[in-house]
Amino acid sequence: MTRMLHELLRKYEYELLKCVYCGQCRYGCPTLSRIGWESSAPRGKVKLALAYAKGEIPFTEGLLDTIYSCSTCRKCNIECPAGLDVSEIIIAMRGELVSGKLAPPSSHLKNVESIRAHSNPYGQSREQRAAWAQGVLAKGNSDEIYFAGCTPSIKTPEIATSSTAILSTSGISPLLMREKENCCAGFLLRIGCRSDFERIAQENVEKLKGRRLIVSCAGCYKTFKGDYREAGIGEMDVAHLTHVLSDAIDNGRLRPNRSIGTTVTYHDPCHLGRHCSVYEPPRNVISKLRGVKLVEMKNSKQQARCCGAGGGLKSAFPRMALDIGEDRIREAEDTGASILVSACPFCKINLRDAAQRAGSSLEVLDISELVHRAI
Amino acid sequence: MDPSFLQKLVDSVGEENVSTREVDLYSYSTDVSVRYRHLPDVVVRPKDVEQISRVMKIANDHQIPVTPRGAGSGVAGGAVPVRGGIVIDLTGMDKILEVDLANQCVVVQAGVVHQDLNDKLAKSGYFFPPDPSSNKMCTLGGQIAVSGSGPHAVKYGGTRNYVLGLTIVLPDGYILRTGGKTIKRQVGYNLAQLFVGSEGTLGIIAEAILRIMPLPEWKAVVLAAYDNIENAAHTVNEILGNKMIPASMELLDNSAIKAVNQYRPQLKLPDVDGILMLELDGSKEDVKLQAQSIERICGKNQALSVQWSDDPKRRTELWEGRSVVGAATSRLMEKYARIYEGEDITVPIAKVVDAVKGVRAISKRRGIPIITFGHIGDGNLHPAVIIDKKDPEHWKTLDSVVEEIQELALSLGGTVSGEHGVGILRAKYIERENGPVALALMRQIKRVFDPHGIMNPGKLDLEE
Numbered sequence: 001m002t003r004m005l006h007e008l009l010r011k012y013e014y015e016l017l018k019c020v021y022c023g024q025c026r027y028g029c030p031t032l033s034r035i036g037w038e039s040s041a042p043r044g045k046v047k048l049a050l051a052y053a054k055g056e057i058p059f060t061e062g063l064l065d066t067i068y069s070c071s072t073c074r075k076c077n078i079e080c081p082a083g084l085d086v087s088e089i090i091i092a093m094r095g096e097l098v099s100g101k102l103a104p105p106s107s108h109l110k111n112v113e114s115i116r117a118h119s120n121p122y123g124q125s126r127e128q129r130a131a132w133a134q135g136v137l138a139k140g141n142s143d144e145i146y147f148a149g150c151t152p153s154i155k156t157p158e159i160a161t162s163s164t165a166i167l168s169t170s171g172i173s174p175l176l177m178r179e180k181e182n183c184c185a186g187f188l189l190r191i192g193c194r195s196d197f198e199r200i201a202q203e204n205v206e207k208l209k210g211r212r213l214i215v216s217c218a219g220c221y222k223t224f225k226g227d228y229r230e231a232g233i234g235e236m237d238v239a240h241l242t243h244v245l246s247d248a249i250d251n252g253r254l255r256p257n258r259s260i261g262t263t264v265t266y267h268d269p270c271h272l273g274r275h276c277s278v279y280e281p282p283r284n285v286i287s288k289l290r291g292v293k294l295v296e297m298k299n300s301k302q303q304a305r306c307c308g309a310g311g312g313l314k315s316a317f318p319r320m321a322l323d324i325g326e327d328r329i330r331e332a333e334d335t336g337a338s339i340l341v342s343a344c345p346f347c348k349i350n351l352r353d354a355a356q357r358a359g360s361s362l363e364v365l366d367i368s369e370l371v372h373r374a375i
Numbered sequence: 376m377d378p379s380f381l382q383k384l385v386d387s388v389g390e391e392n393v394s395t396r397e398v399d400l401y402s403y404s405t406d407v408s409v410r411y412r413h414l415p416d417v418v419v420r421p422k423d424v425e426q427i428s429r430v431m432k433i434a435n436d437h438q439i440p441v442t443p444r445g446a447g448s449g450v451a452g453g454a455v456p457v458r459g460g461i462v463i464d465l466t467g468m469d470k471i472l473e474v475d476l477a478n479q480c481v482v483v484q485a486g487v488v489h490q491d492l493n494d495k496l497a498k499s500g501y502f503f504p505p506d507p508s509s510n511k512m513c514t515l516g517g518q519i520a521v522s523g524s525g526p527h528a529v530k531y532g533g534t535r536n537y538v539l540g541l542t543i544v545l546p547d548g549y550i551l552r553t554g555g556k557t558i559k560r561q562v563g564y565n566l567a568q569l570f571v572g573s574e575g576t577l578g579i580i581a582e583a584i585l586r587i588m589p590l591p592e593w594k595a596v597v598l599a600a601y602d603n604i605e606n607a608a609h610t611v612n613e614i615l616g617n618k619m620i621p622a623s624m625e626l627l628d629n630s631a632i633k634a635v636n637q638y639r640p641q642l643k644l645p646d647v648d649g650i651l652m653l654e655l656d657g658s659k660e661d662v663k664l665q666a667q668s669i670e671r672i673c674g675k676n677q678a679l680s681v682q683w684s685d686d687p688k689r690r691t692e693l694w695e696g697r698s699v700v701g702a703a704t705s706r707l708m709e710k711y712a713r714i715y716e717g718e719d720i721t722v723p724i725a726k727v728v729d730a731v732k733g734v735r736a737i738s739k740r741r742g743i744p745i746i747t748f749g750h751i752g753d754g755n756l757h758p759a760v761i762i763d764k765k766d767p768e769h770w771k772t773l774d775s776v777v778e779e780i781q782e783l784a785l786s787l788g789g790t791v792s793g794e795h796g797v798g799i800l801r802a803k804y805i806e807r808e809n810g811p812v813a814l815a816l817m818r819q820i821k822r823v824f825d826p827h828g829i830m831n832p833g834k835l836d837l838e839e
Binding site: 039047062081083 | 396397398399418448464466490700703706713714715
């Protein structure tokens with residue numbers, strides 16, 4: 001048994017012993033629903049982590065696939081009667097495999113290398129990362145920073161531009177980090193690359209501390225808000241865009257007066273909802289838009305189904321991520337809504353792609369885009 | 376495993392539905408039971424009856440053991456492949472084949488998850504009443520195989536009452552369709568009923584025709600709190616004595632209450648010695664009248680407080696909290712976890728008070744925590760023993776405690792299992808409870824269906 005595995009056992013030993021293997025965690029697990037084999041259930045993964053730590057099973061490609069077939073959505077945590085932090089156990093197991101140089105899987109390596117080289121997982125230069133912000137004016141001495149994040153900066157610039165536009169309309173002109181912005185490193189933590197995470201997190205704390213961050217990305221929010229603190233790296237003052245917009249609307253600083261005239265359903269991003277318990281601000285924002293009717297999906301808030309993109313699932317298993325996204329699209333369609341809104345760029349991308357593949361007529365938007373339409 | 380044998384399985388169900396990966400073999404080596412573990416040689420996930428039939432023919436020809444499995448939520452080791460061989464995971468057979476409202480029945484594949492069926496039926500105003508607490512993930516095939524019935528058996532009866540017909544794959548691969556959509560049927564032995572509770576030892580339940588019922592117009596939940604749990608048990612007897620049959624009557628002792636409050640703090644159950652949780656259903660007016668009568672009876676039996684609510688949200692939350700109390704007992708004490716043994720005793724209704732007292736006395740005498748809760752309305756208690764799994768002394772005490780709990784049930788004229796089944800865990804009680812002649816008959820029946828003894832071997836003490 002390696003030293004790190006010993007640590008996994010020590011850290012989670014009693015938690016693992018408390019698991020009664022009742023299987024309640026099977027309910028609503030997105031990857032189990034697509035894979036089907038017991039090994040893909042949260043219970044199966046916990047069993048395998050313990051068995052591997054105890055030396056009962058060897059490392060195999062099957063084990064690697066199984067441990068990385070998880071979006072860390074935390075649905076299992078919500079269900080677990082015995083109170084296990086199942087997704088943290090899975091992340092810890094990934095960490096053990098990375099420490100033993102057995103992981104991450106090859107599908108993640110280019111993302112990891114890109115973060116090390118350019119501080120974003122998409123292989124883009126720092127200049128390319130900042131391209132979205134050309135022409136966006138911002139005061140240079142603000143106490144607030146709009147931290148766009150890698151995905152809005154590179155993959156969904158419409159989220160970054162909509163966000164800054166509506167912040168500006170609300171009277172908030174935050175500083176932009178542009179090419180100096182780093183990855184938040186949440187992706188690295190969730191795929192088990194803990195030392196890389198800690199290095200970048202430390203850098204970010206030094207660079208950003210003392211200012212309030214506003215983020216559009218649910219993953220960035222969870223990372224800054226929870227993971228930096230839990231790792232003992234630092235406390236960050238961070239707000240999700242939906243917090244800021246909700247306050248601005250309630251205080252009358254933002255008046256989205258243009259009527260949209262549509263029915264909207266809201267998808268709770270796992271990192272904003274189950275991970276950070278942010279459920280009401282986005283709903284408050286949507287329900288205050290003129291002409292918008294907000295309808296809930298069958299599974300929402302704590303029970304919301306995962307979009308399929310998180311925890312490195314989309315980069316390791318893109319097809320499965322889309323399958324899971326398609327399940328969510330069907331649930332959204334059942335509400336009769338015309339627009340599916342989320343508050344996370346990963347959710348937007350995966351749900352948009354899933355809707356497209358499924359031939360759905362649903363329009364998939366980020367909440368910043370919806371609000372932008374209303375002003 | 377012989378490659379040519381594996382190839383035959385692949386040819387039967389497709390490569391994607393056969394696994395010999397280490398992670399899969401390990402994952403299918405256990406169920407909820409903690410003492411039993413054995414690796415299968417291969418796992419298959421068939422999609423329909425014909426695929427099961429093909430697999431069984433191959434297994435029978437090679438005399439390879441076969442262990443059928445649903446969601447693996449059984450607690451008695453019933454799905455543990457103790458002789459290796461093939462595990463047939465039926466969760467891939469998850470289609471609701473027909474909803475026949477005109478005949479008030481459904482036709483389902485064995486791997487349909489209980490809640491998925493009731494979610495679908497609710498849209499038409501119907502439901503499938505027997506609902507094990509594992510209903511969010513247990514499969515209907517598994518439920519039928521152990522005759523798991525849940526809290527609503529008080530009023531609606533157990534799973535057995537709802538099985539109208541089954542499609543069974545016999546060990547030689549023959550597909551036997553028995554029973555049908557009629558509520559009554561009396562032509563020879565009822566083979567479908569023989570398979571209810573047979574725990575995979577006779578053949579594989581592949582599909583089922585199940586009776587369904589119209590959803591009641593209204594429901595309410597009553598919470599009665601007691602400073603002496605025995606008064607809660609007395610209340611149950613008096614409610615039944617007054618010719619009232621609530622939809623369910625559940626008991627939670629103080630530790631069970633604490634476990635539920637830890638799992639779902641928003642429920643804020645009163646911190647008392649015991650709670651009765653009752654569900655009432657019927658017309659709106661009838662539910663109100665029932666609630667008033669029950670409130671009076673609870674008061675007469677020294678209930679500290681009685682609250683009732685017909686708010687669907689509150690009702691759903693309370694039942695959700697109740698449904699997982701068994702596993703939630705693991706939260707109660709640091710380093711302690713629940714062991715599912717001695718957990719399913721059922722006694723005649725009039726002996727419920729004695730059973731509750733008896734379990735408490737065992738806990739006190741042995742110095743080991745036993746949380747008491749269960750379907751008190753039908754005499755089915757689920758005592759939860761919690762131990763420090765790392766302490767060998769606790770395991771020794773556990774053995775004595777379990778034996779005493781089982782003995783208590785038998786001494787009160789009850790049974791060691793109301794709905795969880797025998798598997799390996801309770802195999803030693805099968806003769807004690809049924810007698811040697813009954814066991815000999817069961818063994819003969821087993822031989823008739825399964826002459827090579829390939830179906831779920833090592834369970835129910837059926838091997839001579």
